[in-house]
Amino acid sequence: MEAVFGLMVVVLLGVSHGIETYCDGRKDGTQCYGALGGTLVLQLMDDATEINSFNWIKNQSNLLRWRSSNSVIILPDNRFFFTPSNGTLRMNNLRRNDGGEYTLSISNENGEISPQRTLHLFIQAPVSSVLLDSECLSEGEMRVSCSSEGGDSPQYNWTLDGRTLTDAELLSGNTETDIITLKQHISGHLVCSVRNNVSHVSSSKRLCTCGFIFINCILSDGTQISTCVFEANNTRCIEPTTSIAIDSSLIICSLKAAVVIILVIGITIFFAWKKKKSKIAEGSADPRTMDHPENSVLMVQM
Incomplete structure (x- = not known):
């Protein structure tokens, strides 16, 4: 046995x-x-x-x-x-x-x-992955699709901020379909869950009203920003200190390069001036040779 x-x-x-x-x-x-x-x-x-x-x-x-x-x-x-x-x-x-x-x-x-x-x-076949995709419509509504990869007989479920979507938030579709349309000004943490009898997979997205985007960052002073902002004039997560640091490093490099160039030019001018001065000194120490020696004789006689 x-x-x-x-x-x-x-x-x-x-x-x-x-x-x-x-x-x-x-x-x-x-x-x-x-x-x-x-x-x-x-x-x-x-x-x-x-x-x-x-x-x-x-x-x-x-x-x-x-x-x-x-x-x-x-x-x-x-x-x-x-x-x-x-x-x-x-x-x-x-x-x-x-x-x-x-x-x-x-x-x-x-x-x-x-x-x-x-x-x-x-x-x-089990559900392997889920992808959320959203697009704004002409009247400010938002269509959200939940696509799953693999999986036989998938069943869909939507939640917003941990609760089931209501009719007041849904323009079309229901919480058991793969595509829903949300009414205007609906925002929050949206989750789409896809399951069958052998698997369960979900995907989430921080949803903002059309025209707005979600930002999530920590500033240099430790302040955490996690909110929806107007996309056209978003400056909340732009770090001035980061750009200044980058600009400062560029300026320092430029200054170093300028100093090197100035030194090279200065050394070149110095040696050229020194060489010229040396030639002038040599010329004043030697008797000058006249181009017409006969003229010098006549001048002596006169």
Whole structure:
């Protein structure tokens, strides 16, 4: 018995993926939901060791057989794992074709069969993400859409500041559709929740009246601003100190560059002036050579 279960655990480790759901199938006609690619933990009975034998059947195929000899046979899929001590069946890596009607047939030591129990299993793809998008209409109303990715049979629910939207706030649509239109001057924390029987995802947005935007920042003095402001002349979250710091750094860099340029020009002028002065000094120390030596002779004679 222990060897059989040990082998089954080795084979099935790491098979389970995705979302895990639970269903109590101990009552006849139970409806269970499993996530596509996920795991379903199904409670078939309290304790199988107290039952002589049972068969778990789908479409005339015996998927699970229990006998008083404590032998477990799972056919035809090793994705299933049964624990006799607590009567639970794990169905791993659920597929679309796992959905359908299952029948549990229990018999006692005398071979008498108890009334059969049926179970309906539905496989759904879970909702993976939700995106909120809003646009202003011509009269100041706001249309908001809630788009979900994946998910079978999604159900929508809208709340504003933690409460359900009222007819006084809704121009069209209702809180169970994916698109709503809000009346003028409606603002607040809007949340769209999308769920089905195996998943639940939500997305939120801070909604402001048309023409206004939501700002959320902390100023240098520690003041936190979190409010709706008129978009056209918004200056609330613009930090003057930040721009001044940037301008100061630019000015410092410019001044440094100007000092370097001035030094280079000054050094160049100094050396040019020194060179010129040196040439003048050399010229005054040497006797001047006349271009017309004969003129100098006539001047001496005169």
